[in-house]
Amino acid sequence: MRRVVITGIAPIVYAASGKDEFWDLLLNKKTYLMEAPPEFKCKSHYYMPKPDIEPIGHFMEESSKIAVKCARLAKDDSGLNDFKEFGVILGIGIGSLGTAFNSYAAHIGGTIEGNRYTRMVIPMTMPNAAASHIAIDLGAEKFAYTVNTACSSGNTAVGEAYEAIKAGRADGVITGGVECLDDGNGTGAVMRAFDGLTVLTKSADGLPRPFSNSRSGFLFNMGAGCAIILEELEFAKKRGAEIYAEIAGYAHNNDAYNIMQMEPSGRKLEELFSAVNISEVDYINAHGTGTVQNDALEADVIKRVFGEKKPYVNSTKGIIGHSIGASAALETAVCALSIKNNMIHGNLIDDDVIDGLNLPVEAVETRVNCAVNCSYGFGGHNTLLVLKRYNG
Secondary structure (H helix, E strand, C coil): CEEEEEEEEEEECCCCEEEHHHHHHHHHCCCCCEEECCHCCCCCEEEEEEEEEEEECCCCHHHHHHHHHHHHHHHHHHHCCCCEEEEEEECCCCCHHHHHHHHHHHHCCCCCCCCCCCCCCHHCCCCHHHHHHHHHHCCCCCEEEEEEHHHHHHHHHHHHHHHEEEEEEECCCCEEEEEECCCCCCCHHHHHHHHHHCCEECCCCCCCCECCCCCCCCCCCCCEEEEEEEEEEEHHCCCCCCCCCCEEEEEEEEECCCCCCCCCCCCHHHHHHCCCCCCCCCEECCCCCCCCCHHHHHHHHHHHHHHHCCCEECCCCHHHHHHHHHHHHHHHHHHHHHHHHCCCCCCCCCCCEEECCCCCCCCCCCCCCEEEEEEECCCHHHHHHHEEECCC
């Protein structure tokens, strides 16, 4: 049976570019919140800004620029030079809207300063653009496409890449997730759209505090990305690649219940854990958004599934916010880095937390042999990835 390993990791968030800066940010629980100005018209007071990426090529929206930058960093991290026999599968939730918004405003005679109609609006805003730009930039000729399962898109992309390699469709895949939710003119239109759904944090300092009883919603992250290089094990070994972890399982299903709300029994979330040997799990990177109902349901499922075992649980979104299509890919990278470094980052929480979860406050140095990444998205999309230590 063909086995699949991670050989390159490249996350980008605001104030952290590449695995080392990203890992340091998480271990030290550094947050870089920006106060939402009055023109955002939001009840949520803070957000995580997007990273600043230098221009890359022509006719790229922000999500494509982040994606290509991530892919280049992942290439360097993996030590690979030839991607001709590789594919690209990238998760994206909504994608950049700035060019579309501004072109539409210019089309109807809008008054926003600097607006102009962009004749390349279609190739710049089409959902597959980020994956295609990666394929063009690195020369990946096997296949290139995006997947969209809302907030679980990054997990779905990595899982589908894992399945493609297992099936022999490619010896390697550049995968991960990307998102940029900047409206292109600084008015916060996309943040306001989420705020209107009452899913954003109302905390006075902006911290979402997932799994705390004081939680009120998630911290809006305006842009982020993560590229992950997957390779077939023998292919990676032959070239002497450094291996972070092995992908050992992937499960996905759908609640078929509600376009926004999770099915309240949690039976479909519980079903995902059939992909893993419960006794082996050391650590769970939870979906952990900080929304009231979702955190409660996720915590209940973890307690039902694991009983007295109580693996470590953390929420990366509690530190860097929720970047929709990029989040789950960033969290897969966190799982791989936790295995490689035998370290689990702490949670940004208060003292009043949901009972029954093992939620470290500070970073924990411990051997991690098996990590699980759980992600759930609007539309009922549920995904789970299992990562294990590669003992070669």
